[in-house]
Amino acid sequence: MxxxxxxxxxxxxxxxxxxxxxxxxxxxxxxxxxxxxxxxxxxxxxxxxxxxxxxxxxxxxxxxxxxxxxxxxxxxxxxxxxxxxxxxxxxxxxxxxxxxNTDLPGAAAAIRERTSAPLATAVVLGGGATATSTGLALAELGVGSVELLVRDASRAAETVAALRSHPAGIDVRTGSLDAPDALVADIVVSTVPAGAQTSALVERCAAVPVVFEAVYDPWPTPLAASASGRTLVGGLxxxxxxxxxxxxxxxxxxxxxxxxxxxxxxxxxxxxxx
Structure with missing residues (x-):
């Protein structure tokens, strides 16, 4: 055999x-x-x-x-x-x-394992392939508005195009990882390395009730460590x-x-x- x-x-x-x-x-x-x-x-x-x-x-x-x-x-x-x-x-x-692509259904299942809360708005940190699959998973779960926070919007063009192509017709915008404003959304998804999670970025996410950290090692990342009292979906x-x-x-x-x-x-x- x-x-x-x-x-x-x-x-x-x-x-x-x-x-x-x-x-x-x-x-x-x-x-x-x-x-x-x-x-x-x-x-x-x-x-x-x-x-x-x-x-x-x-x-x-x-x-x-x-x-x-x-x-x-x-x-x-x-x-x-x-x-x-x-x-x-x-x-x-x-x-x-x-x-x-098992990341897409895997992300949806991971989120729903941890929370059944309705999700309508999301912020995704990063704009690469993992941001694409998790963004599409969010669309499958009913999210209608996604903001991608990146340092270079041109590098997120493929992700923006993929999310906008979803049959649900979700609204997709880009913003800056380094902006100072607090984030308002139902869920924040981080696809950036732990080293890129500055204290200022973590603080911006403080009011978002559901945190999805796609990294599993090192653990916890700064964002995951800050999620006490909130719903946390981990990279594992x-x-x-x-x-x-x-x-x-x-x-x-x-x-x-x-x-x-x-x-x-x-x-x-x-x-x-x-």
Missing amino acids: LSRRCGVLGDPIAHSLSPTLHRTAYAELGLDWAYDAHRVPAGGLEEFVSGLGPQWRGLSLTMPLKREALALVDRSTDRARLAGAVNTVVLEDDGTRVGD DLLVHQAALQVELFTGRPVAVELLRDAGERALAARNPG
């Missing part, structure tokens, strides 16, 4: 919890599959994929490869095309590459929900989200003892 291989690709990649989550899932399913992390810089995805053998079944993609991957698949799902980004590639036995929540969807796409079998969360929490605790 052909032994299967899967992996996560990106740059940087050493921090990724995906190997822990997928290996846990495969063990639970009784599958002797391999899953490893591979450092692949921007522009290197095509070379990596072209060298894969028939034992390869699936790829998880992280920054900076999600948008690059869209042009390299033979077929893509509606949600991948809507996001303009692929974070999951299923390698069929006939060589067909199928691109999907997003990671485990999208990973469970990936596992099912790769193997054809479901796995419990809680199993993956427990594995992720143990791995993070081992990285950051005390």
Whole structure:
């Protein structure tokens, strides 16, 4: 029987919890599959994929490869095309590459796991591929107005276009990460690194009742640490929900989200003892 291989690709990649989550899932399913992390810089995805053998079944993609991957698949799902980004590639036995985006449904599920509150307005910090998928997830949950806070509006053009293309016809605006005004919204989503979360930016978010921090390591980020008393959706929540969807796409079998969360929490605790 052909032994299967899967992996996560990106740059940087050493921090990724995906190997822990997928290996846990495969063990639970009784599958002797391999899953490893591979450092692949921007522009290197095509070379990596072209060298894969028939034992390869699936790829998880992280920054900076999600948008690059869209042009390299033979077929893509509606949600991948809507996001303009692929974070999951299923390698069929006939060589067909199928691109999907599990970040979008994963983000929606992560939010709804933590809150059932109605969401109409949102602020998203950052304008990259993760901002796109989470913004689209918010639109799926009923958000009709999204403000993207960025340092360079031109770099968020793809995200703005993707959000405006959502069938719900949401209102999308851009603003500055460095502006001084307090933010007013039902939810704030951060897709920026912890190091970019200045005290001034964190203070701007203080009145927003739901905080979604897409980063899971380091944890807590300044924004997450400030969310005491408010609803907090963490990066691990997003990671485990999208990973469970990936596992099912790769193997054809479901796995419990809680199993993956427990594995992720143990791995993070081992990285950051005390």
